[in-house]
Amino acid sequence: MTTNPEPRVVQEILKNVRAKGNITVGDIKQIYNLVINLNHLPKPTGFPQNIPSSNTEKFIGRAQELERLHQQLQRNHEVVIAAVEGMGGVGKTELAIQYSLLHLQLQNYSGGICWLRARDKDVALQILQFARVDLGLQPPDDLELPERVRWCWRHWREGNTLIVLDDVKNYGEIKAYLPPQPSQFKVIITTRLKLDLAGSLFLEVLQESDALLLLNQLIGEEKVTPELATATELCQRLGYLPLALQLVGRYVKKRKISLAEMLRRLEEKGLAHPSLIVKENDPTWTRDIKRGVAAAFELSWQELSEPAQELGCLFSLFALAPIAWDLVENAAKKQDAEILKNAKFELENLHLIQGEDSYRLHQLIQEFLRDKQNNLAVADEQKYNYCAALVKVAQAIPDTPILQDITAFTPVIPHLAEVATVYQTWLTDKDLTWPFVGLSRFYGGQGAYAQALPWREQCVSVAKERLGEQHPDVATSYNNLAALYESQGRYSEAEPLYQQALQLYQQLLGEQHPDVATSYNNLALLYDSQGRYSEAEPLYQKALQLSQQLLGEQHPSVAISYGSLALLYDSQGRYSEAEPLYQKALQLSQQLLGEQHPSVAISYGSLALLYDSQGRYSEAEPLYQKALQLSQQLLGEQHPLVATSYDNLAGLYKSQGRYSEAEPLYQKALQLKQQLLGEQHPDVATSYNNLALLYNSQGRYSEAEPLYQKALQLRKQLLGEQHPDVATSYNNLAFLYESQGRYSEAEALYQQALQIAERSLGVNHPNTITIRENLAICLREWHK
Numbered sequence: 001m002t003t004n005p006e007p008r009v010v011q012e013i014l015k016n017v018r019a020k021g022n023i024t025v026g027d028i029k030q031i032y033n034l035v036i037n038l039n040h041l042p043k044p045t046g047f048p049q050n051i052p053s054s055n056t057e058k059f060i061g062r063a064q065e066l067e068r069l070h071q072q073l074q075r076n077h078e079v080v081i082a083a084v085e086g087m088g089g090v091g092k093t094e095l096a097i098q099y100s101l102l103h104l105q106l107q108n109y110s111g112g113i114c115w116l117r118a119r120d121k122d123v124a125l126q127i128l129q130f131a132r133v134d135l136g137l138q139p140p141d142d143l144e145l146p147e148r149v150r151w152c153w154r155h156w157r158e159g160n161t162l163i164v165l166d167d168v169k170n171y172g173e174i175k176a177y178l179p180p181q182p183s184q185f186k187v188i189i190t191t192r193l194k195l196d197l198a199g200s201l202f203l204e205v206l207q208e209s210d211a212l213l214l215l216n217q218l219i220g221e222e223k224v225t226p227e228l229a230t231a232t233e234l235c236q237r238l239g240y241l242p243l244a245l246q247l248v249g250r251y252v253k254k255r256k257i258s259l260a261e262m263l264r265r266l267e268e269k270g271l272a273h274p275s276l277i278v279k280e281n282d283p284t285w286t287r288d289i290k291r292g293v294a295a296a297f298e299l300s301w302q303e304l305s306e307p308a309q310e311l312g313c314l315f316s317l318f319a320l321a322p323i324a325w326d327l328v329e330n331a332a333k334k335q336d337a338e339i340l341k342n343a344k345f346e347l348e349n350l351h352l353i354q355g356e357d358s359y360r361l362h363q364l365i366q367e368f369l370r371d372k373q374n375n376l377a378v379a380d381e382q383k384y385n386y387c388a389a390l391v392k393v394a395q396a397i398p399d400t401p402i403l404q405d406i407t408a409f410t411p412v413i414p415h416l417a418e419v420a421t422v423y424q425t426w427l428t429d430k431d432l433t434w435p436f437v438g439l440s441r442f443y444g445g446q447g448a449y450a451q452a453l454p455w456r457e458q459c460v461s462v463a464k465e466r467l468g469e470q471h472p473d474v475a476t477s478y479n480n481l482a483a484l485y486e487s488q489g490r491y492s493e494a495e496p497l498y499q500q501a502l503q504l505y506q507q508l509l510g511e512q513h514p515d516v517a518t519s520y521n522n523l524a525l526l527y528d529s530q531g532r533y534s535e536a537e538p539l540y541q542k543a544l545q546l547s548q549q550l551l552g553e554q555h556p557s558v559a560i561s562y563g564s565l566a567l568l569y570d571s572q573g574r575y576s577e578a579e580p581l582y583q584k585a586l587q588l589s590q591q592l593l594g595e596q597h598p599s600v601a602i603s604y605g606s607l608a609l610l611y612d613s614q615g616r617y618s619e620a621e622p623l624y625q626k627a628l629q630l631s632q633q634l635l636g637e638q639h640p641l642v643a644t645s646y647d648n649l650a651g652l653y654k655s656q657g658r659y660s661e662a663e664p665l666y667q668k669a670l671q672l673k674q675q676l677l678g679e680q681h682p683d684v685a686t687s688y689n690n691l692a693l694l695y696n697s698q699g700r701y702s703e704a705e706p707l708y709q710k711a712l713q714l715r716k717q718l719l720g721e722q723h724p725d726v727a728t729s730y731n732n733l734a735f736l737y738e739s740q741g742r743y744s745e746a747e748a749l750y751q752q753a754l755q756i757a758e759r760s761l762g763v764n765h766p767n768t769i770t771i772r773e774n775l776a777i778c779l780r781e782w783h784k
Contacts, residue, residue, distance in 0.1 A: 010034055010041060014105050023070060023106065028063040031102070038101035048112035048134035048157070051100045056246060058217040059098050061210025062091070065201065069099055072199040073162075073186040081178070083189040086203035087351040087362060088296035089243030092190040095203060096164050099188065103162065110159030111184055118168040118189075123177050124149050131156075146176060153179045164188045169303060171195055192300055194349045202351075205240040205362070208232065214242070218249025223259070230259040237266055239363045244276060244293050251275035270367050297368045300350045307339050308346035313376055315353055315361055316369035317386045317423070321414035322358040331382075331389040358411070383426035390419045391431040394438025401445040402640060402676045409442055416442075420455070424462060432466055433459050433473050440480065447681035447718050449488050456481040472515070475504035479522060487682075489723030489760050491530055498523040514557065517546035521564055528568050529724075531765030540565040556599065559588035563606055570610050571766075582607040598641060601630035605648055612652050624649040640683065643672035647690060654694050666691045682725070685714035689732060696736055708733040724767065727756035731771050734778070743782035750775035 013034065017027050035041065039054050072082040084092045100113050114130045116123050124145050131137040131152040139148040161184050165174055168191040179185035189195070206214065215231055216224050224231045238244040251274070252262050266273055277292040291299075304312065314332055315323065325344075332340055344353075352369075353359045361369070373379055393412050398405055419427070420435040427435070436459035444452035460477040467473055482497035502519040509515055524539035544561035551557055566581035586603035593599055608623035628645035635641055650665035670687035677683055692707035712729035719725055734749035754775055757768040 018106055023067065023102075025063045025067045028066050028102070032059055032063065038098065038105060041105060044104060044107055047104060047107065047110065048114075048130075049100070049104055050115050050130060050134065051104065051113055052097060052115060054094065054097050054101065056094060056214075056242075058214070059094070060214045060217065061206045062095055062098070065095060065203065066099055066102065069095070069188070069201055070103070072201065073188070080185075080199065081187045081189060081197055082199035082201060083191060083195045083197045084201050084203055085191055085194060085351060087365065088192060088300055089241050089293055089364075090203050090205060091242040092192075092203055093166050094242065096166060096188050096190050100162060100164060108160060109162045109186075111157050111161030112159075113162045113164070115164045115166065118165045118174055121173070123165065123174050127152055127177065149177050150180065153183065153185070156184070159184065161185050162188065164190070166190045168193065169299075192350050194351060206242060206245070208235060208240060211235040211238075211240040211245055214245050215249055218246065219253045223252075227259040230263060234259055234263050234266075237263060237363075241293070241362070241364055243296060244364060247278070247292065248275045271364065271371065293364060294368055294371075297365060300352060301368075301372065303350065304346055305343065307335070308343040309372065310376065310378065310382070311335075311340065311343040312347055312352055312369050313373035313379075314382055314386065315347070315359065316366045316373055317383065317418075318361075319414035319418040320361065320363050320366060322355070322360055322411055323415070324358050324411060327389060327393070327412065327415070328359075330392070331386045333385060333389070380426065383423055384428075387419050387423050387426045387435075388428075388431065390416055391427070391434045394434040397438045397441045397445075399441055399445060400640065401442060402638070403678060404638070404676075406442070406446060406678070413439065413442060420458070424466075429467060433463055433477060436462065436477075437480065440484070444484055444487070446678060447683070449484060449718065452484055456484050470504070470508060472505065472508055475501045475508070475515075475519075478504070479519065482526075483522070486526055486529065488720050489725070490720070491526060491760060494526055495523075498526055512546070512550060514547070514550055517543045517550065517557065517561070520546065521561060524568075525564065528571065530761050531571075531767070532762070533568060533572055536568055537565075540568055554588070554592060556589070556592055559585045559592065559599070559603075562588065563603065566606070566610075570613065575610060575614055578610055579607075582610055596630070596634060598631065598634055601627045601634065601641065601645070604630065605645060608652075609648065612648075612655065615655075617652060617656055620652055621649075624652055638672070638676060640673065640676055643669045643676070643683070643687075646672070647687065650694075651690070654697060659694060659698055662694055663691075666694055680714070680718065682715065682718050685711045685718070685725070685729075688714070689729060692736075693732065696732075696739070699739075701736060701740055704736055705733075708736060722756055722760055724757060724760050727753040727760070727771065728767065730756070731774060735774060738774075738778050738781065743778060746778050747775070747782065750778055 010031075013031060017023055017031075020027075037054055037056070037058065043049070069082055069084065073080050084095055086092050100115070103109055104113060112130075112134060114127070114134075116126045116130075120126070127149050128139055131139060135157055137152060137155055139151050143151060163179065163185055165187065168174055168189050171189075171191075171193065174189075178187060189197075194200075205211075212224070212228075212231060212235060215235065234248070235245065238248060248262060248266070252259065262275070266275070271294045276294065278295065301309065301312075311328075311332065314328065317331075318328075329337075329340065335343075347353045352365055353361055373382070376382065390412070393409070394416055397409055401409065416435050416439055420439060424432070436455045439455040440452040440459070442452075443449075443455070456477070460474070460481055463471065463474045463477045478497045478501040482494040482501065485491070485494035485497065498519070502516065502523060505513065505516045505519050520539045520543035524536040524543065527533070527536035527539070540561065544558065544565060547555065547557045547561050562581045562585035566578040566585065569575070569578035569581065582603070586600065586607060589597065589599045589603050604623045604627035608620040608627060611617070611620035611623065624645065628642065628649060631639065631642045631645050646665045646669035650662040650669065653659070653662035653665065666687065670684070670691060673681065673684045673687050688707045688711035692704040692711065695701070695704035695707065708729065712726065712733060715723060715726045715729050730749045730753035734746040734753065737743075737746035737749065750771060753771045754768070757765065757771050761768050
């Protein structure tokens with residue numbers, strides 16, 4: 001720990017700074033690096049002052065603020081007022097003390113430094129007391145109090161003078177007692193208020209590095225260094241608030257406990273922990289800290305109106321992340337707009353919230369307000385309204401969000417997570433699953449399956465616990481979790497969940513229900529993906545028959561069932577059976593939804609794919625083009641469906657050897673997906689793969705290889721090692737190596753591809769058979 005240097009060394013530094021006539025950040029840092037506490041230096045004589053004792057052994061991290069404060073006070077020929085603003089406990093008073101002590105040593109205020117405690121409401125009497133005791137003045141007793149104060153200002157000793165009004169809670173009450181203009185006086189006001197004066201200085205919490213330095217000084221570097229990670233976490237837990245750090249540091253030093261134990265106790269008791277409480281007249285605390293953290297916040301709380309207190313409590317329910325004001329308004333739906341706006345102004349004015357359109361709370365303020373919220377008469381109602389507002393947001397998140405959606409919903413995600421993890425009790429049964437659904441859509445739609453998975457798993461467990469096993473929302477939760485497993489290629493885990501969902505729907509809703517039809521369709525899609533066509537077909541047919549029976553032929557769900565069954569026949573090469581179903585799906589979509597609908601564009605694309613598979617290129621091309629034009633017209637250029645249409649049309653051109661036409665379309669598709677979905681998405685991997693296939697077909701191996709590798713890496717990262725798309729990527733890269741005569745590398749990749757395909761798709765799936773045949777050809781070529 002730093003020790004005080006020889007007094008002559010310090011005096012020499014101070015003399016050099018005085019000689020320069022101005023003080024810089026570098027000067028301030030040099031002085032504070034040498035001196036543990038300016039209180040320890042002898043006070044210069046001949047300068048009247050009543051500066052209170054400092055609260056800290058070592059003043060850390062405020063050099064820039066001290067310089068800015070001094071600069072703000074340097075205007076001449078007028079009373080200059082600089083307001084140091086900020087939340088309770090941030091160190092406003094300490095900054096003013098250190099400024100006063102520093103400039104006392106620098107002898108910048110020959111007229112004296114007068115410290116006034118503004119919260120005590122006797123500011124005028126304090127001015128008179130200083131004038132009598134420290135300046136030797138005798139204000140006339142026959143004048144009214146305001147006149148006596150003005151008399152003191154007129155008869156003050158000559159020279160620049162610093163007046164500090166500490167902890168101002170009502171600017172109007174002290175304004176009448178401020179020095180007159182023009183004059184020699186410089187005024188510092190410390191306040192929790194947002195005064196918006198020309199010389200306002202907003203004081204933030206400490207930077208992390210400075211918070212750690214302060215902790216070092218408080219409890220010793222030898223204790224902090226072995227527990228540096230815990231010390232950092234402790235500083236974060238306290239929100240880098242100087243008052244909290246000092247109180248906790250003192251407690252740790254006195255109790256001789258580890259930082260890990262201190263952190264554990266704080267997590268257990270929060271602001272109620274004894275370390276953050278200062279008992280009145282505590283004989284063990286010799287410094288000038290009079291309040292604990294909660295007590296410091298309580299001063300601001302008491303100045304709030306009831307509506308502002310309620311609004312502060314509402315703010316505290318949100319996560320520690322930016323909070324959009326319109327979200328708060330929605331959660332306070334029963335509040336009068338004007339009352340709400342005024343309440344927000346009160347919170348801003350006391351620095352309890354910070355921001356403009358989007359607000360944030362300090363974590364200890366949040367903790368303080370959450371404690372208050374629990375005692376509100378409207379506590380439960382407020383929590384129900386808060387949860388209902390977030391549920392509406394969750395319901396608005398689309399199944400497949402594009403980047404525009406991701407950008408729009410990203411700020412709300414921490415608050416949705418807060419509802420899902422902290423406030424489940426205040427979700428109605430009807431709304432219970434929606435926060436989990438919204439979160440899983442947000443992540444799953446981006447291909448971030450690992451982040452989506454815990455939300456879908458929690459959704460199942462929470463729904464079962466609250467609603468019981470026999471509930472439709474539990475069935476839906478099973479279905480959603482199964483769909484995510486299917487996306488990851490975890491077919492063996494998806495299947496029993498789809499089956500459980502189907503059985504629950506049948507049991508609860510009866511066989512004759514649209515949700516049962518959807519469940520048949522989902523299970524069939526899973527079997528279809530695995531090449532289990534004989535199991536998929538009767539389920540697709542059941543789904544179609546049920547939809548027709550329950551909804552009538554003229555319904556979009558029937559069109560979807562036609563398309564699903566057609567896809568199955570298409571996959572089996574049963575083109576003559578697939579074609580009329582695709583056509584029915586298209587006609588129904590056109591008839592029910594009109595030509596101008598995305599579903600019609602999808603139907604054009606599906607029928608075109610069928611013709612493409614049969615080599616009926618002249619019939620496929622106009623349908624692909626229609627699908628592309630419709631998608632662009634309805635959804636705009638910036639949409640994943642447009643990227644898919646580019647991909648499909650490029651695939652057609654590639655099949656025809658029209659490589660120069662295919663390449664720009666593949667590139668457009670890739671760029672669109674990257675732009676809309678982000679680089680970390682399975683569809684981007686597919687585009688890399690498609691473009692690589694094109695280059696491979698042209699013998700452009702050096703361009704194809706890095707794209708195949710990118711596709712493989714992305715698929716492994718996003719889908720997991722055991723996904724069929726990973727097997728496809730291994731197969732494609734192996735084929736490239738085989739084409740170049742790199743047989744040993746090709747064989748190893750074919751083997752990996754075959755193992756994954758057999759495990760995930762089964763030995764008789766067309767893709768598995770193709771990989772097996774490719775491996776056999778490679779081995780024959782290698783050993784010729």
